[in-house]
Amino acid sequence: MxxxxxxxxxxxxxxxxxxxxxxxxxxxxxxxxVGPSGCGKTTSLRMVxxxxxxxxxxxxxxxxxxxxVDPPKLxxxxxxxxQQAGLFxxxxxxxNVATVPLLSGWSKGRxxxxxxxxxxxxxxxxxxxxxxxxxxxxxxxxxxxxARALAADPPVLLMDEPFSAVDPVVREGLQDELLRLQAxxxxxxxxxxxxxxxxxxxxxxxxxxxxxxVLAQYAPPAELLARPADDFVAGFVGKDRGYRSLxxxxxxxxxxxxxxxxxxxxxxxxxxxxxxxxxxxxxxRAPDGSTVPGGSLYESGGPVRGALDxxxxxxxxxxxxxxxxxxxxxxVEARQVLDVIESRRG
Amino acid sequence: xxxxxxxxxxxxxxxxxxxxLLDHVWLSLLPLVISVVLAVVLGLVCHRYRRLNGFxxxxxxxxxxxxxxxxxxxxxAVIGTQVLNPVNVVLALTIYTTALLVRxxxxxxxxxxxxxxxxxxAMGFRPWRRFLTVELPLSVPxxxxxxxxxxxxxxxxxxxxxxxxxxxxxxLFTDGFRQRYLAPIAIGIVLTLALALVVDLLLxxxxxxxxxxxxxxxx
Ligand SMILES: Nc1ncnc2c1ncn2[C@@H]1O[C@H](COP(=O)(O)OP(=O)(O)O)[C@@H](O)[C@H]1O
Ligand SMILES: [Mg+2]
Numbered sequence: 107m108x109x110x111x112x113x114x115x116x117x118x119x120x121x122x123x124x125x126x127x128x129x130x131x132x133x134x135x136x137x138x139x140v141g142p143s144g145c146g147k148t149t150s151l152r153m154v155x156x157x158x159x160x161x162x163x164x165x166x167x168x169x170x171x172x173x174x175v176d177p178p179k180l181x182x183x184x185x186x187x188x189q190q191a192g193l194f195x196x197x198x199x200x201x202n203v204a205t206v207p208l209l210s211g212w213s214k215g216r217x218x219x220x221x222x223x224x225x226x227x228x229x230x231x232x233x234x235x236x237x238x239x240x241x242x243x244x245x246x247x248x249x250x251x252x253a254r255a256l257a258a259d260p261p262v263l264l265m266d267e268p269f270s271a272v273d274p275v276v277r278e279g280l281q282d283e284l285l286r287l288q289a290x291x292x293x294x295x296x297x298x299x300x301x302x303x304x305x306x307x308x309x310x311x312x313x314x315x316x317x318x319x320v321l322a323q324y325a326p327p328a329e330l331l332a333r334p335a336d337d338f339v340a341g342f343v344g345k346d347r348g349y350r351s352l353x354x355x356x357x358x359x360x361x362x363x364x365x366x367x368x369x370x371x372x373x374x375x376x377x378x379x380x381x382x383x384x385x386x387x388x389x390x391r392a393p394d395g396s397t398v399p400g401g402s403l404y405e406s407g408g409p410v411r412g413a414l415d416x417x418x419x420x421x422x423x424x425x426x427x428x429x430x431x432x433x434x435x436x437x438v439e440a441r442q443v444l445d446v447i448e449s450r451r452g
Numbered sequence: 453x454x455x456x457x458x459x460x461x462x463x464x465x466x467x468x469x470x471x472x473l474l475d476h477v478w479l480s481l482l483p484l485v486i487s488v489v490l491a492v493v494l495g496l497v498c499h500r501y502r503r504l505n506g507f508x509x510x511x512x513x514x515x516x517x518x519x520x521x522x523x524x525x526x527x528x529a530v531i532g533t534q535v536l537n538p539v540n541v542v543l544a545l546t547i548y549t550t551a552l553l554v555r556x557x558x559x560x561x562x563x564x565x566x567x568x569x570x571x572x573x574a575m576g577f578r579p580w581r582r583f584l585t586v587e588l589p590l591s592v593p594x595x596x597x598x599x600x601x602x603x604x605x606x607x608x609x610x611x612x613x614x615x616x617x618x619x620x621x622x623x624l625f626t627d628g629f630r631q632r633y634l635a636p637i638a639i640g641i642v643l644t645l646a647l648a649l650v651v652d653l654l655l656x657x658x659x660x661x662x663x664x665x666x667x668x669x670x671x
Contacts, residue, residue: 188574
């Protein structure tokens, strides 16, 4: 657990970067600090591992005031990942990952073995271990950065805009990977980003900062979207928040109905679904007999947003529902989804 | 050409050449080694206390403009050594080479990306360890370029030292001019060039050995 108690940071030039921060990061959760640039996210993060010390107030990690711990010792137990990865250009990928175990006094052999395990954990092939960081893509470098931060198995992980410099597709892959890792590792993670979509996607709780280093709202993402504390948060959370909040609403109660498929006889003048031999949807057969591409697919059990999007994006108006293997389960209509959402308000 | 062959046919001359060559090697390389250490120490100080940067770099520029002959002549007067003492040359060249190397070392240390040093600090490196295992190794390519210039410059400056009688291959020039005899001068030129070339090749080899990472990106 990480606790900020009345933490303020004023730099020598008078800038107040963080102002009276009170916040508790629960153990074993991903907490996201989000807000526009310059609102004190990085400063707050760096007060946890004493890269910066507060002007007043207390930061506690697992109940211990960090100011009472020798910084290098404190940092060995706190992983740190940054935007440019910060890999050592003069060390191989494997040696980069082995850094903290070596600093912690492990033998070289044991540290390298551990580093190889970590590369595998973050989904990198073992051969990459022999390369130097310049020989990797941006996304691969970020994975190495994560592997390096996790190498000595620290209970706490600090991540400062770790995925901001990679392109959106790679970023989404890295976010998924982080969520998968976290399900396995159960770390206490503080993740800084300026991207609200990233924040609501990966955060179990999200702290929204505003200019002047003031905490504007601290809440689970669903609550942030549904009930922003004030105009600043509402504005920062952005457009379409009603629609985006459907990501946090489950679809229980939305009835999945059967649909005619194109391989069945008859059915002239109606939309029929084209499926392959495994009953995976391939598109729609229009009433005039032509075949058109389908809309998005909704995997049964997912949040209601996917069901609504499947219906809205489908040429037939019928949202296609599939099971975990991608095989046809049935269809839903937008009207049904909206009825369920409405009835929940009651 | 005939002169050179005749000159070299004498065993005594060949032995003298060999000892001049050895003198030249240590007179030029000992200051180089000392300078690398001094420049790294000064560079570290400047890197830590950035306010000193301007002063140290300015001072090194001034030192570098002092004529070598003047420095060779002043040093004995200042430190009280005999004029012929080789310490004078070693000291003078150490001053020159340090002045030459300080600037690139400071620049190389300052050029280490902030995110790399921040990551090192965040992982738990203590300042000394970080300097020795991160910042210094990353400065080696720039330092090596300076050292190569320094080695060539020292090898040629040691010859100047012969004017005040400190030995080395420069003696061949002073003798040759005095006796109006071309062979030793020609041999002096060839040996000096060969020495500079061999030392440079060794330095490049050494640099490549310790910085395999610097060429990784271009493969
Ligand atoms: N070392 C420093 N000295 C003076 N001001 C700083 C320093 N570091 C950050 N600041 C200022 O503190 C504020 C918060 O910075 P930061 O925590 O980096 O914001 P964020 O990470 O949210 O973009 C900014 O106004 C920034 O300019
Ligand atoms: Mg920041």
